[in-house]
Structures are given as structure tokens and as C-alpha cells.
Amino acid sequence: MEKWYLMTVVVLIGLTVRWTVSLNSYSGAGKPPMFGDYEAQRHWQEITFNLPVKQWYFNSSDNNLQYWGLDYPPLTAYHSLLCAYVAKFINPDWIALHTSRGYESQAHKLFMRTTVLIADLLIYIPAVVLYCCCLKEISTKKKIANALCILLYPGLILIDYGHFHLGFALWGVLGISCDCDLLGSLAFCLAINYKQMELYHALPFFCFLLGKCFKKGLKGKGFVLLVKLACIVVASFVLCWLPFFTEREQTLQVLRRLFPVDRGLFEDKVANIWCSFNVFLKIKDILPRHIQLIMSFCSTFLSLLPACIKLILQPSSKGFKFTLVSCALSFFLFSFQVHEKSILLVSLPVCLVLSEIPFMSTWFLLVSTFSMLPLLLKDELLMPSVVTTMAFFIACVTSFSIFEKTSEEELQLKSFSISVRKYLPCFTFLSRIIQYLFLISVITMVLLTLMTVTLDPPQKLPDLFSVLVCFVSCLNFLFFLVYFNIIIMWDSKSGRNQKKIS
């Protein structure tokens, strides 16, 4: 592409920011006995290197599952094994069985950060660059600006424990958007086998590909495509799970580790419906476990069904990306045992639609970073998070002039408001309302951040600020769920014919 040098500068800026942020403390630094996610990653290297495959997911004297047992699919385990081989080459003490628990040193930190940076450099960043280059109907400068904004998204920089799964998922989206369906599906299967949370994205992939097959005709090309896709999916799963398919017990144990239904509706404070509900009505304690499961299952599927059905009937690249967002958001809000970091699974698809609805995407990405505030404060990442959020905001404002793109048409709400105006002729203030909501949202987020950092919570309510953060974020996310669903449902062919001049 022309202006490749500008894209190189953008990538280098992204790498510089990532590396400087990684100079800060990591989660669980200096906090025995359990430490944090960093120790979990190191522990998995220890386990996968020293124990045979059959023992990885089982509780034994060598492998205490209570101390950061493996709870991700096999590809994570293989990746940890690879890192362990490198670690053995540099300093075997890092992964010595039992004795390396809680190992902390500058050299080890450098090693772990380097593995993350290399993973980003090899998988995630090329996917972002390629995705931006393949965007249609926008100028080269806007493509580069788009790449800059995506690479500066604070969430993925601050939570940096290897985004292999997001990288592979992005390759999957790229492949499918560019009509390389087989490669795209393969990439996505690898993503699922890396972290089971990628299942949040599985339905849109399935619906879009199914829709494509229907469109091509189930008697001819469509059927061939369907069979090919099925083969790829099955083959990739078999390949990844091969060592665990030998015995039924192995497979079941891995599944039990991946989907811990015993752990309850939610853990800690997370910005989803159940946690917010819990503030008013202690559903976690009142309802029995299986009722909670059924409730979350039903609400998740009810909220994402309309978008998925539309995607099967009218498969389009744009619809696919928006359905990814709404599906992942539905899962995040209503699903079982959601972690705060899962918001990144929603943020990635939103980054992909940054060029189409810059104002709303920037707003969403700011809220998603804010929703992780308690986690970031716990990891002592206040300064980097403030700085990267400001950098991201400035990049978006300068690149897309987002405050000038708040008209109904720019927000893709034109068809929706026309439909509403059939019943309510006075419904003309939509963009004004959204602008005010944005202001309120930002002011609330800034105030809450200041309060959390400077004030001490009252003694009777020690978790007050975390709960407030979660509650405010949840309200924002509900608004976005409604917004994205409106875009999907009211998206018509005539809307797509309007060319955007940017």
C-alpha cells in the first residue's frame, strides 16, 4: 500500500506504548500466597513442561488444581509448553516443579513480557494492519488512522496476558469478510481452542457461514461449502484435542475445567445484569443453582436470537460485524460466570466497526476501559490507564472528528427514526439525546474515577465504588445492546447503497 511508512510508524507507536505500559507492575506482584494471573501463566509453564499430558488437567500431588489449575483449552497448554522450553533454555529455575512457586525477578518479568509482546507482534498486530488495509470505501489516511486507534485501545494494552485468542479471532473475521471462508473458520477454531470464551463469538460465525451456504443454494455450491466447513471445524478440534480423546474421562475432565458450572452466577464484581441485580435483590443466594443456569441461558439466547436470525437470512459483512458485537455483548451481560476481562471480547468487534460509527464506538471503548477500573487499580495501573485512555480519545477525536459525526445518518439510526416518526412525528431529537447521554456518561465516569482514587469508601459499604462502577457500566452496556440491535434490525439494503465520503 502507499504510505506504508505511516503504517509502520503507527505499528511502532503501538509497540512502544505496549512496552512502556508493561514496565509497570503485573497482577499479583509481591502478594503471596496466591499472587495473580502472572503467577498462573508461569505455573502453567511449570505444569506443562514437567508433567505428562495426561496429568495436565487432573488433580494430583504434583498438580494442585486449587493453585491456578489449567482451565483453558489445550492450545493454551501447548503455548505454555512452548514458552516453557524457551524458559528452560534461559533459566530452568523459572519452571522447576514445586520450587518455582511464586518466583519473581526482573529477568523473569522481562521474559514474560517479551513472550506477550512477541505474541502480539506475530498474530494480533498483523491482523489489525491487514484488516485496516482491507477496509473498503475509505482513504488511505483514514485506514492508517483507524489502525492507530485500534492499536491504542487501552483495554488490550493494560490487560496484556497474551491475546492469542483475540488475534486468531481477528484473523477469522478477516478471512470470512474477504471470502476466504475456510481459512477464516480455521483461524476461529484455533481461537476457540485457545480460550473457550471465544464461544461468545461462535454464533455469529456459525449464522453468517450458514447464511452464506443458504444463499449459494443448498443443493449446489452451498452444500459443498457447508461440508468443507464442517470438515475443517472437526479436523481442527480433533487435532487440538487429540491427546485428550484417548479416554472419555480425559475429555470430560477437561470440559469440567473449562466450564465450571459449580462456581456460580458471577464472581467478584462484574458489569453485567446479574451483579447489578444482586445489588437490589440477592438472587445469587435466593435462587438454586440450576434455576440460575436456566435463567441466564434463556435470557442470553433470547437477547441474541433476533440478530442471529437476521444474519442467517441476510448475510452481509457489515451485519456480521455488528452481530459479533451484539452477540458478545448479550453473552457478557447475561451469561454465567462472566469475568470483567470478558468485555475485551466485545471490544474487539467494536474496534472493527470504528470506521463506520466512530462516535458510538469510541464511547463504547471508553466505557469498556472504565468498567475494568477496579481490576486496573488492584494491579496499580492507574497512571498508564489514564494516559492510554487520553491518548486513545485524542487519537479518535483527531482521526475521525467524532463530534461532527453525530447526526442520525452518521449514527446509522436514520431508518429507525423514520420508522418511529410514522407513529411519533415529533421524534426528531434523537441525535441531541444521544449527545447529552454521552456527556452524562463521560462526566459520571470521570467523577467515579476521581472518587475511587481519592476517597475511602464508608466502613459499612467497603465495596461501594466497585459496585457503582459496575452498575454505571452495566447501564451503559444495556444502552449499547439496544443500540446495536436497532442498527442490525433496521439495516436495509438501501442504507448500504449510500456511499460514505470521508
Added chain:
Amino acid sequence: MAALTIATGTGNWFSALALGVTLLKCLLIPTYHSTDFEVHRNWLAITHSLPISQWYYEATSEWTLDYPPFFAWFEYILSHVAKYFDQEMLNVHNLNYSSSRTLLFQRFSVIFMDVLFVYAVRECCKCIDGKKVGKELTEKPKFILSVLLLWNFGLLIVDHIHFQYNGFLFGLMLLSIARLFQKRHMEGAFLFAVLLHFKHIYLYVAPAYGVYLLRSYCFTANKPDGSIRWKSFSFVRVISLGLVVFLVSALSLGPFLALNQLPQVFSRLFPFKRGLCHAYWAPNFWALYNALDKVLSVIGLKLKFLDPNNIPKASMTSGLVQQFQHTVLPSVTPLATLICTLIAILGPEAFSDV
């Protein structure tokens, strides 16, 4: 929304560049810092806790005050802000004290002082005419200059990692250059004089300033072909320039003259006892000279031209800061280096059209 747009500087690439690099500097806060960090903490302590008469005599720490008085006053002003961050850093005896608040304060002080640098870059950009080039932003000379200056990585590494205050000093120099470009010679001269009394290393460029001001300001008119019109020499202008320099120097060195401390100040400012080369050699001529001396002495020893007993034991590459004698080549005195420098400066000037 409009207010927000203005506030975030939409479409204004200069603000985006300046804000962007400032945010990068904030991310560099937890990086490695060198002994210069302790140097400046020590100077904060000295200027805050001790009376002026002690500033250039204090030697509890090995990092004695060796910058001119304006810099000392600057540290004094900073110290009054520092006391709200961490009172302990202002204790002269707290050697190598670097609490997280101290680090935060010092780093932020550098970032804050860079405001002067940003302003100076803006002024320099105004002096460039870029109308002949195309509309592409990355091809505009103003943009290129701003990027090269604001995002100068050497400056970022030395100021925000290694830890020094070069940003605002370069800002002063750029501002004085900009003023000279804008034909505001008195202001330019004044700013340069002030700069000299902040960090005397800028004496390196003083001859250039002196000659330029002499030629462009003191000679008020040119002959039609551009060469000098000797008769247009203006004594008034020379004297006013001299007066500016004199007044600034009086303000700076005056108190120390009154305290009879000038020799001590000068010995701190120009530490010839430190030797020809620093602990880490600068890549200059004397480094080559030293290397040649070393090579010759090794060859001399091998060929038995030199007596091993006559060679000094201390070697110049040991990383120490002290005076040395050369073994084979003649030793170099400070006067010799001055003469060499002057010849190097004046040589080309003698051949160019005055």
C-alpha cells in the same frame, strides 16, 4: 459539542503532536533513571535547606552544584513545590533517596517544564515559510520540524529516562533563535544570556551568537551586493547588547560576587580537575587522541622503546574522572583545547564572506 471539539484540539495537528508526546513522557515515568536523578534531588535539598552562601561550598554528596546560579534558583523554586510531595527529599543527608512520590515529582517537573520547549517549537515553526510545498500534511516543513523537535528521541531518552532538564533549556535556545529570525535581536540576545546562566555548556555556541549579532545587528546596513558596510557600525547597538549581557550576568553572579565566592563558583562551573575526557568518553577528537596514545604505548612497550616503569598505572579507560598524563603523545592542557577550538571555529569563518 463545539466546546469539546475546541478543547480537544480537533484538526490542530500541533496540539495533537504536543499532547501525544506528553502522554508518552507520562508512560516513561517508571523507567530506569540514572545518577542524575540523585544529582537533582541533591540540588533541591541544597537550595532548599541551606543559605545561598553555602550553595557552592556544600559537599556532603559527591554531586556538588556545578551549574550557574540561575539553575540553582530554578531548583530553589522547584523545591517549594517539592515539599508538598515528599518533605524527606529536601534533606541534604538523605543520599539516594528516591521514594515513589519523589520520583513522581521529579518526572512531572521535567514534563511540566517542557511547556517552554513546546512554545519555542511553535515560535520556530512560525519562522518557516512552507507555502511552496504541496497540501500533504506530512510534507509540510512545519510539520516535519515539529515532529523532529517535539518527538526527538534523543531528548526523550536523556530527559525522561536518564533524567535531565534539557527540554526547557533547549526551549530557551530555540526561542532565542526564533527571536533572531524575527529580527528581535535584543530579545534573542537577552534569552541567550539567560540561557548561559542556566547551563554554561551553551558557551559552545556563544561565538556563533556573538558573530551573528555583531554582523546583523551592530552593522545596520549592507552594500547593494550584500557585503558589509563598515561605516554603518552602530556603537549604540553594541553597547546596548553588552549592557543586556552585563545586567543578566550581574543578576546571576552578583550575590556571589558580594559574598566573594566567585573563584569557588568558577571552579565548580569549570572543573578542569576532572580531566580531558569524562568517565564515558564523548566521541570527539580527544577520544581519538587518547586511543592513539594508548595504541602507541602498547606498540612502544612491545618494541621495547618505552620503559614499563615510567608508564603511569592508572589507565584512562578505567571509567574514573580524574586528570591523566599521556604516555607517548604530549599531554593536553585546558589552554591547548581552547586554542584548538578557537582555530576550528574561526578557520571556516575567515574564509567565508563576512
